[in-house]
Protein backbone atom coordinates (compact mmCIF):
# COMPACT_ATOMS: atom_id res chain seq x y z
CA UNK A 1 0.00 0.00 0.00
CA UNK A 2 2.68 2.50 1.00
CA UNK A 3 4.11 2.54 -2.48
CA UNK A 4 0.98 3.51 -4.32
CA UNK A 5 0.10 6.07 -1.65
CA UNK A 6 3.58 7.47 -1.97
CA UNK A 7 3.13 7.66 -5.70
CA UNK A 8 -0.13 9.51 -5.32
CA UNK A 9 1.34 11.89 -2.76
CA UNK A 10 4.29 12.53 -4.98
CA UNK A 11 2.00 13.63 -7.74
CA UNK A 12 -0.13 15.84 -5.49
CA UNK A 13 2.87 17.70 -4.11
CA UNK A 14 4.28 18.30 -7.57
CA UNK A 15 1.95 20.69 -9.33
CA UNK A 16 4.12 20.70 -12.45
CA UNK A 17 3.33 17.01 -12.85
CA UNK A 18 -0.43 17.27 -12.52
CA UNK A 19 -0.42 20.19 -14.92
CA UNK A 20 1.24 18.13 -17.61
CA UNK A 21 -1.02 17.20 -20.50
CA UNK A 22 -2.51 13.81 -19.72
CA UNK A 23 -0.59 11.58 -22.13
CA UNK A 24 2.69 13.06 -20.99
CA UNK A 25 1.81 12.53 -17.36
CA UNK A 26 0.92 8.97 -18.13
CA UNK A 27 4.26 8.47 -19.76
CA UNK A 28 6.03 9.98 -16.81
CA UNK A 29 4.15 7.63 -14.51
CA UNK A 30 4.82 4.56 -16.52
CA UNK A 31 8.49 5.44 -16.83
CA UNK A 32 8.72 5.85 -13.04
CA UNK A 33 6.94 2.54 -12.60
CA UNK A 34 9.36 0.97 -15.03
CA UNK A 35 12.35 2.22 -13.10
CA UNK A 36 10.99 1.08 -9.74
CA UNK A 37 10.08 -2.33 -11.07
CA UNK A 38 13.33 -2.72 -12.94
CA UNK A 39 15.31 -1.90 -9.80
CA UNK A 40 13.26 -4.28 -7.67
CA UNK A 41 13.48 -7.07 -10.17
CA UNK A 42 17.22 -6.67 -10.59
CA UNK A 43 17.73 -6.82 -6.84
CA UNK A 44 15.68 -9.99 -6.65
CA UNK A 45 17.68 -11.56 -9.40
CA UNK A 46 20.93 -10.68 -7.67
CA UNK A 47 19.53 -12.15 -4.49
CA UNK A 48 18.54 -15.31 -6.31
CA UNK A 49 21.92 -15.49 -7.92
CA UNK A 50 23.82 -15.27 -4.68
CA UNK A 51 21.60 -17.93 -3.15
CA UNK A 52 21.27 -20.44 -5.91
CA UNK A 53 24.53 -20.46 -7.76
CA UNK A 54 27.82 -20.28 -5.79
CA UNK A 55 29.04 -23.82 -5.10
CA UNK A 56 28.24 -25.25 -8.51
CA UNK A 57 29.49 -22.41 -10.61
CA UNK A 58 33.06 -23.64 -10.43
CA UNK A 59 32.07 -26.58 -12.63
CA UNK A 60 30.73 -24.30 -15.31
CA UNK A 61 33.58 -24.44 -17.79
CA UNK A 62 32.49 -26.91 -20.43
CA UNK A 63 36.05 -27.68 -21.42
CA UNK A 64 36.50 -29.92 -18.39
CA UNK A 65 36.41 -33.64 -19.25
CA UNK A 66 33.34 -34.03 -17.05
CA UNK A 67 31.66 -31.35 -19.18
CA UNK A 68 32.11 -33.30 -22.38
CA UNK A 69 31.10 -36.64 -20.89
CA UNK A 70 27.51 -37.70 -21.43
CA UNK A 71 25.29 -38.18 -18.44
CA UNK A 72 25.04 -41.70 -17.14
CA UNK A 73 21.43 -42.92 -16.98
CA UNK A 74 20.26 -44.10 -13.58
CA UNK A 75 19.44 -47.79 -13.24
CA UNK A 76 15.88 -47.16 -12.11
CA UNK A 77 14.71 -45.60 -15.35
CA UNK A 78 10.99 -45.39 -15.88
CA UNK A 79 9.92 -48.48 -17.79
CA UNK A 80 10.17 -48.34 -21.54
CA UNK A 81 7.20 -46.86 -23.32
CA UNK A 82 4.86 -49.25 -25.01
CA UNK A 83 5.42 -49.16 -28.75
CA UNK A 84 3.11 -46.72 -30.43
CA UNK A 85 0.45 -48.62 -32.28
CA UNK A 86 -0.72 -45.62 -34.28
CA UNK A 87 2.67 -44.91 -35.84
CA UNK A 88 3.87 -46.75 -38.86
CA UNK A 89 6.72 -49.19 -38.55
CA UNK A 90 6.25 -50.10 -34.89
CA UNK A 91 9.09 -47.78 -33.86
CA UNK A 92 10.10 -47.02 -30.30
CA UNK A 93 8.71 -43.70 -29.00
CA UNK A 94 11.50 -41.27 -28.21
CA UNK A 95 11.42 -39.68 -24.84
CA UNK A 96 14.75 -37.86 -24.55
CA UNK A 97 14.18 -34.44 -25.99
CA UNK A 98 15.90 -31.08 -25.96
CA UNK A 99 13.56 -28.33 -27.06
CA UNK A 100 15.38 -25.06 -27.58
CA UNK A 101 12.50 -22.71 -26.79
CA UNK A 102 12.82 -19.55 -28.86
CA UNK A 103 10.83 -16.41 -28.02
CA UNK A 104 7.54 -15.41 -29.68
CA UNK A 105 7.34 -18.47 -31.93
CA UNK A 106 4.34 -20.47 -30.64
CA UNK A 107 6.83 -22.21 -28.37
CA UNK A 108 4.47 -22.12 -25.37
CA UNK A 109 2.08 -24.34 -27.28
CA UNK A 110 4.89 -26.79 -27.93
CA UNK A 111 5.93 -26.63 -24.29
CA UNK A 112 2.47 -27.79 -23.29
CA UNK A 113 2.85 -30.79 -25.59
CA UNK A 114 6.17 -31.71 -23.96
CA UNK A 115 4.85 -31.20 -20.42
CA UNK A 116 1.95 -33.54 -21.16
CA UNK A 117 4.13 -36.21 -22.70
CA UNK A 118 6.63 -36.09 -19.84
CA UNK A 119 3.93 -36.16 -17.21
CA UNK A 120 2.10 -39.04 -18.88
CA UNK A 121 5.25 -41.18 -18.94
CA UNK A 122 6.79 -40.06 -15.67
CA UNK A 123 9.86 -38.58 -17.37
CA UNK A 124 12.49 -36.46 -15.69
CA UNK A 125 12.57 -32.80 -16.71
CA UNK A 126 15.58 -30.55 -16.29
CA UNK A 127 13.82 -27.53 -14.80
CA UNK A 128 15.25 -24.19 -13.74
CA UNK A 129 15.37 -23.23 -10.10
CA UNK A 130 13.27 -20.37 -8.79
CA UNK A 131 12.05 -19.02 -12.11
CA UNK A 132 10.65 -20.27 -15.38
CA UNK A 133 13.79 -19.82 -17.49
CA UNK A 134 17.45 -20.71 -17.16
CA UNK A 135 18.68 -17.23 -16.19
CA UNK A 136 17.97 -15.94 -19.68
CA UNK A 137 19.58 -13.92 -21.30
CA UNK A 138 22.70 -15.43 -19.70
CA UNK A 139 23.98 -18.58 -21.39
CA UNK A 140 22.62 -21.90 -20.23
CA UNK A 141 24.73 -23.73 -17.66
CA UNK A 142 24.10 -27.13 -16.12
CA UNK A 143 24.42 -25.72 -12.66
CA UNK A 144 21.16 -23.82 -13.23
CA UNK A 145 19.14 -27.03 -13.33
CA UNK A 146 17.14 -27.82 -10.23
CA UNK A 147 18.62 -30.85 -8.39
CA UNK A 148 21.56 -31.05 -10.75
CA UNK A 149 24.34 -33.46 -9.76
CA UNK A 150 27.33 -34.29 -11.96
CA UNK A 151 26.43 -37.25 -14.14
CA UNK A 152 22.70 -36.72 -13.68
CA UNK A 153 20.59 -37.58 -16.73
CA UNK A 154 17.37 -35.93 -17.78
CA UNK A 155 14.74 -36.80 -20.37
CA UNK A 156 13.39 -33.40 -21.33
CA UNK A 157 14.82 -29.86 -21.33
CA UNK A 158 12.42 -27.25 -22.63
CA UNK A 159 12.39 -23.94 -20.72
CA UNK A 160 13.67 -20.68 -22.17
CA UNK A 161 17.41 -20.48 -22.32
CA UNK A 162 20.21 -18.95 -24.31
CA UNK A 163 21.48 -22.10 -25.96
CA UNK A 164 24.84 -23.52 -24.97
CA UNK A 165 25.26 -26.82 -26.75
CA UNK A 166 28.02 -28.40 -24.66
CA UNK A 167 26.22 -27.66 -21.43
CA UNK A 168 22.92 -29.08 -22.67
CA UNK A 169 24.52 -32.09 -24.35
CA UNK A 170 25.91 -33.41 -21.08
CA UNK A 171 22.48 -33.53 -19.44
CA UNK A 172 20.74 -35.90 -21.83
CA UNK A 173 21.51 -39.37 -23.26
CA UNK A 174 23.54 -39.39 -26.48
CA UNK A 175 20.55 -40.31 -28.64
CA UNK A 176 18.34 -37.45 -27.40
CA UNK A 177 16.38 -35.59 -30.07
CA UNK A 178 17.09 -31.88 -30.47
CA UNK A 179 14.34 -29.63 -31.79
CA UNK A 180 13.61 -25.93 -32.02
CA UNK A 181 11.11 -23.63 -33.71
CA UNK A 182 11.63 -20.60 -35.95
CA UNK A 183 9.32 -17.93 -37.28
CA UNK A 184 9.40 -15.38 -40.07
CA UNK A 185 11.79 -12.83 -38.50
CA UNK A 186 9.80 -9.75 -39.51
CA UNK A 187 6.70 -11.09 -37.75
CA UNK A 188 8.77 -12.24 -34.83
CA UNK A 189 10.34 -8.82 -34.52
CA UNK A 190 6.95 -7.15 -34.57
CA UNK A 191 5.66 -9.48 -31.88
CA UNK A 192 8.75 -9.06 -29.74
CA UNK A 193 8.62 -5.29 -30.09
CA UNK A 194 5.09 -5.20 -28.74
CA UNK A 195 5.65 -7.77 -26.04
CA UNK A 196 9.06 -6.67 -24.74
CA UNK A 197 9.30 -3.07 -26.00
CA UNK A 198 8.47 -1.56 -22.61
CA UNK A 199 11.39 -3.36 -20.94
CA UNK A 200 13.92 -2.20 -23.54
CA UNK A 201 14.93 1.28 -22.32
CA UNK A 202 16.16 2.58 -25.67
CA UNK A 203 12.60 2.39 -27.02
CA UNK A 204 11.49 4.91 -24.39
CA UNK A 205 12.95 7.64 -26.59
CA UNK A 206 10.40 6.78 -29.24
CA UNK A 207 7.27 8.85 -28.99
CA UNK A 208 4.00 8.94 -30.85
CA UNK A 209 1.58 6.19 -31.64
CA UNK A 210 3.47 3.98 -34.01
CA UNK A 211 6.75 3.39 -32.26
CA UNK A 212 7.49 0.33 -34.31
CA UNK A 213 7.28 2.23 -37.62
CA UNK A 214 9.40 5.01 -36.19
CA UNK A 215 12.03 2.56 -35.00
CA UNK A 216 12.18 0.82 -38.36
CA UNK A 217 12.60 4.12 -40.21
CA UNK A 218 16.06 4.38 -38.71
CA UNK A 219 16.92 1.50 -36.37
CA UNK A 220 20.58 2.47 -35.95
CA UNK A 221 19.55 5.78 -34.49
CA UNK A 222 17.75 4.11 -31.57
CA UNK A 223 19.34 0.70 -31.22
CA UNK A 224 22.08 0.37 -28.66
CA UNK A 225 23.75 -3.06 -28.80
CA UNK A 226 24.83 -2.71 -25.17
CA UNK A 227 21.46 -1.44 -23.98
CA UNK A 228 19.53 -3.35 -21.34
CA UNK A 229 17.43 -6.08 -23.01
CA UNK A 230 18.59 -4.93 -26.45
CA UNK A 231 18.69 -8.53 -27.69
CA UNK A 232 14.88 -8.67 -27.84
CA UNK A 233 14.92 -6.25 -30.76
CA UNK A 234 17.66 -7.53 -33.03
CA UNK A 235 18.02 -11.02 -34.52
CA UNK A 236 16.41 -12.61 -31.49
CA UNK A 237 16.55 -16.12 -32.99
CA UNK A 238 20.29 -15.88 -33.50
CA UNK A 239 20.65 -14.66 -29.97
CA UNK A 240 18.51 -17.39 -28.42
CA UNK A 241 20.44 -20.04 -30.34
CA UNK A 242 23.56 -18.78 -28.63
CA UNK A 243 25.16 -16.68 -31.36
CA UNK A 244 26.17 -13.05 -31.61
CA UNK A 245 23.06 -11.24 -32.82
CA UNK A 246 25.05 -8.17 -33.83
CA UNK A 247 27.36 -10.11 -36.13
CA UNK A 248 28.36 -8.42 -39.38
CA UNK A 249 26.05 -9.94 -42.02
CA UNK A 250 29.05 -10.21 -44.36
CA UNK A 251 30.95 -12.44 -41.96
CA UNK A 252 31.45 -16.07 -43.02
CA UNK A 253 30.51 -16.98 -39.46
CA UNK A 254 26.85 -16.38 -40.26
CA UNK A 255 26.70 -19.34 -42.61
CA UNK A 256 28.84 -21.45 -40.26
CA UNK A 257 26.39 -20.86 -37.45
CA UNK A 258 23.45 -21.77 -39.64
CA UNK A 259 25.10 -25.03 -40.65
CA UNK A 260 25.91 -25.73 -37.02
CA UNK A 261 22.24 -25.39 -36.12
CA UNK A 262 21.47 -27.84 -38.91
CA UNK A 263 23.99 -30.36 -37.54
CA UNK A 264 22.78 -30.07 -33.97
CA UNK A 265 19.02 -30.09 -34.40
CA UNK A 266 17.14 -33.05 -35.78
CA UNK A 267 14.10 -31.00 -36.61
CA UNK A 268 13.53 -27.26 -36.92
CA UNK A 269 9.83 -26.49 -36.76
CA UNK A 270 8.25 -23.43 -38.35
CA UNK A 271 5.57 -21.43 -36.61
CA UNK A 272 3.88 -20.60 -39.92
CA UNK A 273 3.46 -24.29 -40.68
CA UNK A 274 2.78 -25.44 -37.18
CA UNK A 275 0.53 -28.38 -38.00
CA UNK A 276 2.90 -29.69 -40.68
CA UNK A 277 5.70 -29.26 -38.14
CA UNK A 278 3.84 -31.33 -35.56
CA UNK A 279 3.21 -34.08 -38.07
CA UNK A 280 6.94 -34.23 -38.82
CA UNK A 281 7.67 -34.16 -35.10
CA UNK A 282 5.23 -36.95 -34.33
CA UNK A 283 6.85 -39.03 -37.06
CA UNK A 284 10.39 -38.28 -35.87
CA UNK A 285 9.58 -39.08 -32.24
CA UNK A 286 7.32 -42.01 -33.06
CA UNK A 287 4.52 -40.51 -30.95
CA UNK A 288 0.77 -40.90 -31.18
CA UNK A 289 -1.68 -38.34 -32.50
CA UNK A 290 -3.00 -37.63 -29.01
CA UNK A 291 0.47 -36.56 -27.90
CA UNK A 292 0.59 -33.65 -30.34
CA UNK A 293 -2.95 -32.32 -29.95
CA UNK A 294 -2.97 -28.69 -28.89
CA UNK A 295 -4.81 -25.46 -28.26
CA UNK A 296 -3.05 -22.27 -29.16
CA UNK A 297 -1.56 -20.98 -25.90
CA UNK A 298 -0.16 -17.54 -25.16
CA UNK A 299 -1.69 -15.97 -28.29
CA UNK A 300 -2.46 -12.26 -28.54
CA UNK A 301 -5.87 -10.72 -29.05
CA UNK A 302 -6.37 -10.19 -32.79
CA UNK A 303 -6.88 -6.44 -32.36
CA UNK A 304 -3.51 -6.30 -30.58
CA UNK A 305 -1.79 -7.76 -33.61
CA UNK A 306 -1.20 -5.08 -36.21
CA UNK A 307 0.21 -6.69 -39.32
CA UNK A 308 3.28 -5.14 -40.81
CA UNK A 309 2.66 -3.48 -44.14
CA UNK A 310 4.78 -4.24 -47.21
CA UNK A 311 7.35 -1.54 -46.63
CA UNK A 312 7.63 -2.11 -42.87
CA UNK A 313 7.79 -5.85 -43.42
CA UNK A 314 10.72 -5.32 -45.77
CA UNK A 315 12.46 -3.06 -43.27
CA UNK A 316 11.88 -5.46 -40.39
CA UNK A 317 13.36 -8.28 -42.46
CA UNK A 318 16.37 -6.17 -43.40
CA UNK A 319 16.92 -5.12 -39.78
CA UNK A 320 16.91 -8.80 -38.72
CA UNK A 321 18.95 -10.03 -41.63
CA UNK A 322 20.81 -12.77 -39.72
CA UNK A 323 17.52 -14.28 -38.62
CA UNK A 324 16.18 -13.87 -42.15
CA UNK A 325 19.02 -15.96 -43.53
CA UNK A 326 18.54 -18.55 -40.81
CA UNK A 327 14.84 -18.70 -41.57
CA UNK A 328 15.33 -18.94 -45.31
CA UNK A 329 17.71 -21.86 -44.83
CA UNK A 330 15.36 -23.81 -42.59
CA UNK A 331 12.26 -22.98 -44.58
CA UNK A 332 13.95 -24.65 -47.52
CA UNK A 333 15.05 -27.71 -45.54
CA UNK A 334 11.60 -27.96 -43.97
CA UNK A 335 9.95 -28.36 -47.35
CA UNK A 336 12.53 -30.91 -48.41
CA UNK A 337 11.52 -32.90 -45.34
CA UNK A 338 7.86 -32.58 -46.24
CA UNK A 339 8.70 -33.78 -49.73
CA UNK A 340 10.51 -36.81 -48.31
CA UNK A 341 7.62 -37.49 -45.96
CA UNK A 342 5.18 -37.40 -48.88
CA UNK A 343 2.95 -34.46 -49.79
CA UNK A 344 -0.25 -36.46 -49.81
CA UNK A 345 0.53 -38.25 -46.62
CA UNK A 346 1.27 -34.86 -45.05
CA UNK A 347 -2.08 -33.46 -46.21
CA UNK A 348 -3.87 -36.48 -44.78
CA UNK A 349 -2.13 -36.28 -41.43
CA UNK A 350 -2.59 -32.53 -41.11
CA UNK A 351 -6.30 -32.98 -41.77
CA UNK A 352 -6.47 -35.70 -39.11
CA UNK A 353 -4.66 -33.49 -36.60
CA UNK A 354 -7.02 -30.58 -37.27
CA UNK A 355 -10.09 -32.77 -36.93
CA UNK A 356 -8.82 -34.13 -33.63
CA UNK A 357 -8.00 -30.63 -32.32
CA UNK A 358 -11.43 -29.44 -33.36
CA UNK A 359 -13.02 -32.34 -31.52
CA UNK A 360 -11.08 -31.52 -28.36
CA UNK A 361 -12.10 -27.88 -28.68
CA UNK A 362 -15.75 -28.88 -28.57
CA UNK A 363 -15.16 -31.22 -25.65
CA UNK A 364 -12.96 -28.95 -23.50
CA UNK A 365 -13.52 -25.26 -24.12
CA UNK A 366 -16.39 -23.28 -22.71
CA UNK A 367 -17.85 -21.15 -25.49
CA UNK A 368 -15.53 -22.89 -27.94
CA UNK A 369 -12.93 -20.12 -28.22
CA UNK A 370 -10.23 -18.13 -26.42
CA UNK A 371 -11.27 -15.14 -24.32
CA UNK A 372 -9.77 -12.00 -22.77
CA UNK A 373 -8.04 -12.30 -19.42
CA UNK A 374 -10.94 -10.54 -17.68
CA UNK A 375 -13.35 -13.25 -18.83
CA UNK A 376 -11.33 -16.16 -17.44
CA UNK A 377 -13.02 -17.42 -14.29
CA UNK A 378 -10.49 -19.90 -12.92
CA UNK A 379 -7.23 -18.24 -11.83
CA UNK A 380 -5.42 -21.49 -12.60
CA UNK A 381 -6.21 -20.77 -16.26
CA UNK A 382 -4.93 -17.16 -16.30
CA UNK A 383 -2.05 -16.77 -18.73
CA UNK A 384 0.99 -14.64 -17.89
CA UNK A 385 0.65 -11.13 -19.34
CA UNK A 386 3.25 -8.77 -20.78
CA UNK A 387 3.99 -5.62 -18.81
CA UNK A 388 1.38 -2.92 -19.06
CA UNK A 389 -1.28 -4.75 -21.08
CA UNK A 390 -3.58 -7.72 -20.85
CA UNK A 391 -3.50 -8.71 -24.47
CA UNK A 392 -2.79 -12.43 -24.03
CA UNK A 393 -5.86 -14.61 -24.39
CA UNK A 394 -6.82 -17.63 -22.33
CA UNK A 395 -9.59 -20.20 -21.97
CA UNK A 396 -12.42 -21.28 -19.73
CA UNK A 397 -12.62 -25.00 -19.14
CA UNK A 398 -16.09 -26.45 -19.64
CA UNK A 399 -17.90 -27.17 -16.41
CA UNK A 400 -18.92 -30.69 -17.29
CA UNK A 401 -16.44 -32.85 -19.13
CA UNK A 402 -16.68 -36.63 -19.25
CA UNK A 403 -14.17 -38.55 -17.13
CA UNK A 404 -12.39 -39.81 -20.20
CA UNK A 405 -11.33 -36.33 -21.27
CA UNK A 406 -11.30 -34.29 -18.08
CA UNK A 407 -7.61 -34.73 -17.39
CA UNK A 408 -6.44 -34.21 -20.96
CA UNK A 409 -8.61 -31.10 -21.30
CA UNK A 410 -7.22 -29.55 -18.14
CA UNK A 411 -3.65 -30.30 -19.09
CA UNK A 412 -4.06 -28.98 -22.62
CA UNK A 413 -5.45 -25.70 -21.30
CA UNK A 414 -3.17 -25.08 -18.34
CA UNK A 415 -0.88 -22.08 -18.99
CA UNK A 416 2.87 -22.51 -18.74
CA UNK A 417 3.50 -21.04 -15.28
CA UNK A 418 0.73 -23.00 -13.59
CA UNK A 419 1.79 -26.17 -15.38
CA UNK A 420 5.35 -25.72 -14.15
CA UNK A 421 4.02 -25.46 -10.61
CA UNK A 422 1.89 -28.57 -11.13
CA UNK A 423 5.07 -30.35 -12.19
CA UNK A 424 6.70 -29.34 -8.94
CA UNK A 425 8.96 -26.52 -10.11
CA UNK A 426 9.97 -23.99 -7.49
CA UNK A 427 9.05 -20.60 -8.96
CA UNK A 428 9.58 -18.23 -6.11
CA UNK A 429 11.11 -15.43 -8.19
CA UNK A 430 8.32 -15.61 -10.75
CA UNK A 431 5.68 -15.65 -8.00
CA UNK A 432 7.24 -12.69 -6.21
CA UNK A 433 7.35 -10.77 -9.45
CA UNK A 434 3.68 -11.53 -10.03
CA UNK A 435 2.86 -10.31 -6.52
CA UNK A 436 4.58 -7.00 -7.18
CA UNK A 437 2.80 -6.61 -10.47
CA UNK A 438 -0.60 -7.41 -8.97
CA UNK A 439 0.18 -4.93 -6.21
CA UNK A 440 1.02 -2.16 -8.66
CA UNK A 441 -1.80 -3.34 -10.92
CA UNK A 442 0.54 -3.59 -13.82
Ligand SMILES: *[C@@H]1O[C@H](CO)[C@@H](O)[C@H](O)[C@H]1NC(C)=O
Pocket residue numbers: 082083085
Ligand atom coordinates in the same frame (compact mmCIF):
# COMPACT_ATOMS: atom_id res chain seq x y z
C1 LIG B 1 -1.09 -52.65 -30.29
O1 LIG B 1 -1.69 -53.49 -31.26
C2 LIG B 1 -1.69 -54.87 -30.94
C3 LIG B 1 -2.29 -55.66 -32.09
O2 LIG B 1 -2.07 -55.01 -33.29
C4 LIG B 1 -2.47 -55.11 -29.65
O3 LIG B 1 -2.43 -56.48 -29.28
C5 LIG B 1 -1.90 -54.27 -28.53
O4 LIG B 1 -2.69 -54.39 -27.39
C6 LIG B 1 -1.82 -52.79 -28.95
N1 LIG B 1 -1.15 -52.04 -27.93
C7 LIG B 1 -1.60 -50.90 -27.46
C8 LIG B 1 -0.76 -50.23 -26.43
O5 LIG B 1 -2.62 -50.38 -27.86
Ligand SMILES: *[C@@H]1O[C@H](CO)[C@@H](O)[C@H](O)[C@H]1NC(C)=O
Pocket residue numbers: 073092093094173174175
Ligand atom coordinates in the same frame (compact mmCIF):
# COMPACT_ATOMS: atom_id res chain seq x y z
C1 LIG C 1 18.47 -44.31 -26.53
O1 LIG C 1 19.50 -44.85 -25.70
C2 LIG C 1 19.05 -45.54 -24.54
C3 LIG C 1 20.24 -45.97 -23.79
O2 LIG C 1 21.14 -44.94 -23.59
C4 LIG C 1 18.16 -46.70 -24.96
O3 LIG C 1 17.65 -47.33 -23.80
C5 LIG C 1 17.01 -46.22 -25.81
O4 LIG C 1 16.26 -47.30 -26.30
C6 LIG C 1 17.54 -45.41 -27.00
N1 LIG C 1 16.37 -44.85 -27.68
C7 LIG C 1 16.25 -44.88 -29.00
C8 LIG C 1 14.99 -44.33 -29.54
O5 LIG C 1 17.12 -45.31 -29.73
Ligand SMILES: *[C@@H]1O[C@H](CO)[C@@H](O)[C@H](O)[C@H]1NC(C)=O
Pocket residue numbers: 184328331332335
Ligand atom coordinates in the same frame (compact mmCIF):
# COMPACT_ATOMS: atom_id res chain seq x y z
C1 LIG D 1 9.02 -20.90 -47.42
O1 LIG D 1 9.15 -21.80 -48.48
C2 LIG D 1 7.97 -21.98 -49.23
C3 LIG D 1 8.18 -23.11 -50.20
O2 LIG D 1 9.36 -22.96 -50.91
C4 LIG D 1 7.60 -20.68 -49.90
O3 LIG D 1 6.40 -20.83 -50.62
C5 LIG D 1 7.41 -19.62 -48.83
O4 LIG D 1 7.18 -18.37 -49.42
C6 LIG D 1 8.64 -19.52 -47.94
N1 LIG D 1 8.32 -18.62 -46.85
C7 LIG D 1 9.10 -17.59 -46.53
C8 LIG D 1 8.60 -16.71 -45.45
O5 LIG D 1 10.15 -17.38 -47.08
